[in-house]
Amino acid sequence: MFIVIVGGGKVGYYLIKSLIPHNHKIVVFDPVAEICHKIANELNIPVINGDGTDIDKLTKIGLSDADIFIAVTGKDEDNLIACQLAKKNFGVKRTIARVNNPKNITVFERLGVDIAVSSTSIITDLIEQEVDDSGIKTIMKLKKGKIVLTEIDVRSTHAICDKLLKDIQLPRDCILISIIRDDEIIIPNGYTMIKSGDCIIAATSKEKQQELKEYFLKSRKL
Known part of the structure; x- marks a missing residue:
């Protein structure tokens, strides 16, 4: 599959590492040049120095052909905007967003994000099951x-x-x-x-x- 990932921080980095063995075509966006160099050198995949909402850069990588678009930056608003842009402007069928504030999950889903993932919400559910x-x-x-x-x-x-x-x-x-x-x-x-x-x-x-x-x-x- 062709997967585009926005955000090369810790979450994005380890997500990429877990996906590489499955032979997916992966392109990563990150606004921090040092992070881009690290991912490109260590993981040997295409990395674009940008915020993931640059329409020209998204067009150049062929985002309209992507199977999945994943936004995992540390800012909910950036992840939401990036996913909406990928779906509405480029017709990406599957979008996944990291949600830092679990209260935003419903908002993300209502605004068209296919899967909104909150680690806080997941951990909370696990704790509730353990104490029940x-x-x-x-x-x-x-x-x-x-x-x-x-x-x-x-x-x-x-x-x-x-x-x-x-x-x-x-x-x-x-x-x-x-x-x-x-x-x-x-x-x-x-x-x-x-x-x-x-x-x-x-x-x-x-x-x-x-x-x-x-x-x-x-x-x-x-």
């Missing part, structure tokens, strides 16, 4: 986080334990994909009984995930 001892955690987000895959460990104290799926009213927009019981993977149907120790994989909309958690965490009535 309820037995429910997020294992994957799809479609820009609109769909969430959730892992649920069923306990004997949960109200859903020992019930058939047909007798359980799941929240709207929630689907049970599979049940892992010991070493067996079960594709559930209405007559599948949920047992203590089961690991349930469920898919929900982002808005309904909390409702799903609350539903599964209900305790048995004594």
Whole structure:
């Protein structure tokens, strides 16, 4: 693939190093001359001394033929502008932006960035999963986080334990994909009984995930 990367700092440098072994065509932009020389000498790839929004330079490298445009500078506004320029002016199909402030993720996505990545947000999610001892955690987000895959460990104290799926009213927009019981993977149907120790994989909309958690965490009535 033809990949254009804006930003040759630490994030950009190690991103480039990880991509080179896969034989991609890579061109890098950075406004700092010393960084450009370092990348060009150490990684032996084309490096343009510029800010990644110079239309003439982007045209010369053939950005319209790029498969992916990645902006990983330390400034959110620069990453956003660069991605918008690549998509709107050059028709790049896939844009990825580093987001330093996680509050900007939604803004980036609404303004056309295909993937907005925040290391702060990722770490926060991991911490929340580690401290959550309820037995429910997020294992994957799809479609820009609109769909969430959730892992649920069923306990004997949960109200859903020992019930058939047909007798359980799941929240709207929630689907049970599979049940892992010991070493067996079960594709559930209405007559599948949920047992203590089961690991349930469920898919929900982002808005309904909390409702799903609350539903599964209900305790048995004594």
